[in-house]
Amino acid sequence: MRKIKYKKGRKIQPYNLEYTGIHKKTDSEMQLFVYDDLNLSEYQDFNVFDIEKCIDYQKANWLNIHGLNNIDLLKKVGFYFKIDDFMLADILNTNRRTKTEEQHDVLFFNIKSLLPAGDSDNICAEQISFLIKEGVLISFQEKRSDFFTHIRERIRTHSGIVRGKKADYLLYILLDSIMENFYITLENEEDKIEELIDLTKKNAGPIILEKIEQHRDNFNFLKRAITPLRDSLYDIKSMKDDNVFNVIEDENFSFYSRLHQKSLELLEQIESDMSTLHSASDFYFSAQSHKMNEIMKTLTVVSAIFIPLTFIVGVYGMNFKYMPELEYEHGYYTVVGIMILIVLGMLFYFKKRNWF
CATH class of the missing domain: 3.30.460.20 (CorA soluble domain-like)
Structure with a gap:
């Protein structure tokens, strides 16, 4: 775009006749x-x-x-x-x-x-x-x-x-x-x-x-x-x-x-x-702000879901010698089932509150 330079125009003397435009090759x-x-x-x-x-x-x-x-x-x-x-x-x-x-x-x-x-x-x-x-x-x-x-x-x-x-x-x-x-x-x-x-x-x-x-x-x-x-x-x-x-x-x-x-x-x-x-x-x-809020809301929901799961995994990841659940025959499947129920329950709750 050709700018109109009112304040920064070329400094020429008032009586000095010099064409300052861009059409230098145009014949008169x-x-x-x-x-x-x-x-x-x-x-x-x-x-x-x-x-x-x-x-x-x-x-x-x-x-x-x-x-x-x-x-x-x-x-x-x-x-x-x-x-x-x-x-x-x-x-x-x-x-x-x-x-x-x-x-x-x-x-x-x-x-x-x-x-x-x-x-x-x-x-x-x-x-x-x-x-x-x-x-x-x-x-x-x-x-x-x-x-x-x-x-x-x-x-x-x-x-x-x-x-x-x-x-x-x-x-x-x-x-x-x-x-x-x-x-x-x-x-x-x-x-x-x-x-x-x-x-x-x-x-x-x-x-x-x-x-x-x-x-x-x-x-x-x-x-x-x-x-x-x-x-x-x-x-x-x-x-x-x-x-x-x-x-x-x-x-x-x-x-x-x-x-x-x-x-x-x-x-x-x-x-x-x-x-x-x-x-x-x-x-x-x-x-942009709305898009960022949507991203943060999604990340927050995911984080909220994984907090109890992380707690359960942390509990059973401790190296105590006497943990009764470790000897249970179906303990693994029971814990995984509980974790799935927690996830589904939290998703149902969040959906009911229109959080996502």
């Missing part, structure tokens, strides 16, 4: 969408030198960048849109926690996108950053993925209201798409917890406790990613009252309020799932 690519309610222009394999002639500030512009290895490319994008180097450094430093920052006429937002890692119990994380300025939305992804494929199709097919809105609404639906990944990841974890609880009832082996702890780490991982997201969405929602930052239109703040509400729901669900996981952990230890 750009795509540009320029659209309004009537027209759409789409540019694949977009060249940074074409920005000035292709960007139309009267329309909505979405510049998407895959791959963060080409530092020179990012510097050129930052130079054209007058983006400070420390914002570019935050984009490249994937160890930073989710945050929102506004400066002058630029709104910066980054988010951790989480998805289950195939058939394993791990979680894959990718940092996605956004810059919105004067009707231009720039998104930065560590690698090519299909997070926004359906949004591109909505723009191409003029589906919904996205073509009638500006870049701030586009930012909303992109964030909403990423947050759907949280629901997918959370549902995947919940399904595995149900399987784990069923397995705990059948087999309380040590591997169960290991799996419980791993899923507990996953939920803490989700919580650490969503909590700063909740705070960032609240900051965006609160911008409406500042009357200073006008990149987001007033009528669109309600959409960000919905995202903030979703983040609260996700955190509440995580707390509930962690309680369920805690119950599974308690059940595991209870099962």
